[in-house]
Amino acid sequence: MLTSQWVCRRCIKALAQPRNRPFLRLASTDAQTNLPPILLQRARNLCAEHDKLASALLKEYDSKIAKRVGELSRVAAALKKWDAAQSSILELNALLESQDAELRQLAKDELSTTNANIGTLATALSASLTPRDPFADMPCLLEIRPGPGGMEGRYFADTILRMYKMYCIRKGIRANVLKREVVDGAESTMLGISESPLQEAVLQILDPGAYDLFRGEAGMHRVQRVPCTEAMGRTHTSAVAVWVLPLFSDDESAMPNEMSLKDPNSIFYVDPKDVREEKMRASGAGGQHVNKTESAIRLTHEPTGITVSMQDSRSQHRNRHDAWLLLRSRIGQRRREEREEQAAALRNSVLSQDKISRTGKIRTYAYAQDRCTDHRGGLDVHNLRDVLEGGELLDKLMDSTKEWLVARDIAALIAEEEAAAAPPGKKSKK
Structure with missing residues (x-):
């Protein structure tokens, strides 16, 4: 088996040999396919600014400059990983022309792994260019109120409150109920979960970064189920509104x-x-x-x-x-x-068209199908009990929402960059 140090020496030797390399143009095309050139150029501009300001800090400390360097550091780090992957692709493509069969196989395997990761690196670099939410590092409040649906909406609001409490317990997140008001009414039980008719609740989540973790949960949570009091077995549709507030x-x-x-x-x-x-x-x-x-x-x-x-x-x-x-x-x-x-x-970007509103339906909890659907990430999961217990399937739903939010922000950023780069006479008119 070849050692990694030996492979590196062979890489250098192979690259030193003069030859025609049509793969260089191919790698450039792949890079542009995975990352829009307009974003790559923005990343390089910001990275250059980062390096310039970092050098200035070495000579004299300035709090404003240090803050800006911190803001740009994630772009610089993401670009460094992106460039390293691109360089690796060039080197590995060169080794595919080697006369050594074992070296070619090693290069082929490594190239497959690197190409599989390039999409993730492109997304990470694109995401680093989007503005960071100013509340991202803050704790938060989850405010929960019943929406349309009468008493059934109140009962499900209590289940949503319990879902987030159980999630925080499982993840080791510090949280406490700041407010919980119920109205007169008998308790209900669905999927083995006891529910009270909730009027309003506020869950205080104290860990830094909680706002960024839960911000995708804001919106209308719709439930479709047969209430315990329904004699005819008809499915009722109700909703619960969730707000995520910075603390x-x-x-x-x-x-x-x-x-x-x-x-x-x-x-x-x-x-x-x-x-x-x-x-x-x-x-x-x-x-x-x-x-x-x-x-x-x-x-x-x-x-x-x-x-x-x-x-x-x-x-x-x-x-x-x-x-x-x-x-x-x-x-x-x-x-x-x-x-x-x-x-x-x-x-006038795509962000204004796709922004989540408080009245927007973001998720459906369908009891009859034992299914939960997130309408932004387009993810369906089954085993509704696990979701409502704050289990791992809720993790999957929240992760899907985060990916959707990142994709939305990237689309908005591309629209802004293209609008800024377009000649004055060719800018979109709306």
Whole structure:
């Protein structure tokens, strides 16, 4: 068996021999097939900027330059892997012309592996060029409410809350229920899972990067099943709305200035003068304390009309803290969406056409077929119980959504680059 060091020496020797190499042009064509030239050129431009700024940092440290170098580092790393794979293809193609049969076989096997990986590298490089979500590294809040479907929607909302709680437990992600309100009604059981009629719930997920992990879960989750109370055996269709909100840190030093609670230019900044606070007695079960003390808090942000109520804790102070946390997250998300909509309208890209809306159906849970379908990644999985238990099939659905989000962002980036590169008279008119 040949050693890798010996193969490397033979590679160098083979490449040193003068010969006609038609495969060089073929490799270039393959590269362009896997990665649009306009994106490859953008990557090289950004990598050149990265190297220039990194050299400047060696001479004198500057926080702004260091931040920009950090932003460009993932592009530089992805391009380095891409270029290494392309160089490897050229070398291996050269060895295919070797007179040594064993060396040709080794080169053929290695070339097959490298070609199989080139698509993954192209996608990774393309994804590194897309803007990183500003909330990606933050914790998050999952806000769950029943949609159309009456009581059946409320029951399934409780199952969705449980699904995400079980998922976090299985993955070792820190999470706790910040708010869980139910309405009067008997419990239901479906697939062995007990359900209560949920009015509203907020799941707080504390690990950094949780927003990036769960952001694809935002949207309408549709369920098709026969309720326990259905005497005729008819299938009912209901829906549950899930919002994914960024969760700011109580540690101001850990937050960038543009997300500071004290900076008026931050999307999370809320002027206390704009918020009306009301103290109320909590409703629902809880005994004499709930009935006799005004521990519940309702906050209303008057400029936007956003209202938050919190009564889960017996402590008024704790309810006020949690209400402000949720209010800031909702306002921050709305401001971010408004900025994105303005930017999308300005650049008129495919992103504005494919953007997920809160009313968009993203997933269907079909009990009769024991199936769950994600309508963005186009993935069907069977064994619905595993999905609703937060099992590995939920991982597959979430991964499929991430791939769809990356493909959408890449398509938007290509559209922007092509629009920017087109002559003024040939730019698309819409």
